[in-house]
Structure formats: structure tokens, C-alpha cells
Amino acid sequence: DAGITQSPRHKVTETGTPVTLRCHQTENHRYMYWYRQDPGHGLRLIHYSYGVKDTDKGEVSDGYSVSRSKTEDFLLTLESATSSQTSVYFCAISRSDGPPKYFGPGTRLTVT
Amino acid sequence: QQQVKQSPQSLIVQKGGIPIINCAYENTAFDYFPWYQQFPGKGPALLIAIRPDVSEKKEGRFTISFNKSAKQFSLHIMDSQPGDSATYFCAACNAGGTSYGKLTFGQGTILTVHP
Numbered sequence: 001d002a003g004i005t006q007s008p009r010h011k012v013t014e015t016g017t018p019v020t021l022r023c024h025q026t027e028n029h030r031y032m033y034w035y036r037q038d039p040g041h042g043l044r045l046i047h048y049s050y051g052v053k054d055t056d057k058g059e060v061s062d063g064y065s066v067s068r069s070k071t072e073d074f075l076l077t078l079e080s081a082t083s084s085q086t087s088v089y090f091c092a093i094s095r096s097d098g099p100p101k102y103f104g105p106g107t108r109l110t111v112t
Numbered sequence: 113q114q115q116v117k118q119s120p121q122s123l124i125v126q127k128g129g130i131p132i133i134n135c136a137y138e139n140t141a142f143d144y145f146p147w148y149q150q151f152p153g154k155g156p157a158l159l160i161a162i163r164p165d166v167s168e169k170k171e172g173r174f175t176i177s178f179n180k181s182a183k184q185f186s187l188h189i190m191d192s193q194p195g196d197s198a199t200y201f202c203a204a205c206n207a208g209g210t211s212y213g214k215l216t217f218g219q220g221t222i223l224t225v226h227p
């Protein structure tokens with residue numbers, strides 16, 4: 001998937017536990033994004049980063065935080081997971097002159 | 113609030129047919145409209161994109177038609193093949209120079225092309 005890896009690929013966790021998802025890129029792209037995909041909703045932007053330590057909120061950011069300490073890594077944290085955060089999470093990267101060409105392989109998160 | 117509405121939810125065509133997927137948007141600030149293709153178990157991949165200053169764009173068998181006054185755009189797949197069976201998403205953004213990735217997606221269309 002064009003230099004984007006996500007870990008873990010699958011995770012089952014309990015309500016109230018913290019969870020961190022990792023996105024790693026080898027393309028040296030400036031922009032990184034976290035989206036969630038749910039049936040009937042398409043993909044929705046959670047947070048994005050436009051540089052190291054530069055992040056901003058997306059459409060559905062409540063309950064999520066992010067960090068980017070290196071160009072290649074973008075972390076998504078669920079501070080206290082809830083069942084409504086059961087979803088497939090996709091990371092994407094892009095340069096400044098166009099949309100993401102590829103998304104990562106996704107992380108399927110189940111909160112029980 | 114769903115700002116990009118996509119239809120139909122699912123579509124079945126025979127090989128060689130021309131499936132058409134439609135999208136409508138509300139936000140007049142949107143100025144960039146990509147389409148993504150997603151195969152099962154994979155992340156979406158950019159297929160084709162259009163800006164509102166043109167009414168049509170073709171790339172291979174894929175064509176986007178754009179109607180700015182109606183705030184609608186559509187994807188046509190010419191001579192469809194079984195390998196085109198996938199989920200297709202339209203999207204929109206206010207590119208503004210650096211915001212191409214802040215996409216608002218439609219709900220998706222599951223396309224099945226029978227041999």
C-alpha cells in the first residue's frame with residue numbers, strides 16, 4: 001500500500017481501556033490523516049497532521065487524540081475506548097499539492 | 113450532517129455495461145472532487161479527480177461528469193469488467209492550496225460486474 005503501514009491490524013479491547021493505533025510511512029509526505037470507516041457513513045476524518053507536532057481536528061475528533069513526533073509516524077489514541085468507536089481505522093498520507101493517493105491497509109478495532 | 117450524498121448504494125451490471133454513480137454536494141466551498149476505489153480488505157485508492165472549472169474528465173475507462181450549477185457529479189465506467197467490482201466513494205474538499213486531504217466522503221456504492 002504505497003509505503004503506509006498500520007499497526008495493529010486487528011484489535012479487540014474492552015470499554016474504558018486506552019488504545020493507540022500507529023501509522024508509519026516511508027514516503028516522507030508532509031500530510032498524514034486518520035479516518036474511520038463505518039457502514040452507511042463512508043469515511044470520516046478524525047484528525048490530521050500538516051507537519052511534525054502540527055495537528056488539527058477533523059469531523060469526528062471527540063474521544064480521540066493524536067501525536068506526531070516524527071515525519072514518518074502518526075499515532076491515534078483513544079483515551080477511554082467506547083463501543084461507538086468500534087470501526088475500521090485508515091491512515092492516509094499526501095503531499096501538499098494533491099489528495100491522498102492511497103490509504104493504509106486499515107486497523108479493525110472492536111470495543112466490547 | 114451528510115454534505116455529500118451518493119447513490120445508488122449498490123449496483124449490479126453485466127460485463128461491458130456502463131455503471132453510473134451519482135453524487136450531490138451542499139457546500140459551495142468545495143472545489144476539488146476525487147473518486148476512490150476500494151477492494152475488500154484494502155484501503156481506498158485514488159481513481160480520478162476533477163475541479164469544477166471543467167465539465168468532464170476522462171482517464172482510461174473512467175469518466176467524471178461535473179455539473180456545477182446543480183452541485184452534482186458522477187462517475188461513469190465504460191466497458192465495465194469483473195475486475196472493476198469494488199466499492200466506489202465520491203469525495204469533496206475545499207482544497208484551498210493545502211487541504212486536499214480534508215475530504216468529505218459519500219456513503220459509498222458497491223459495484224458488482226457479472227461476467
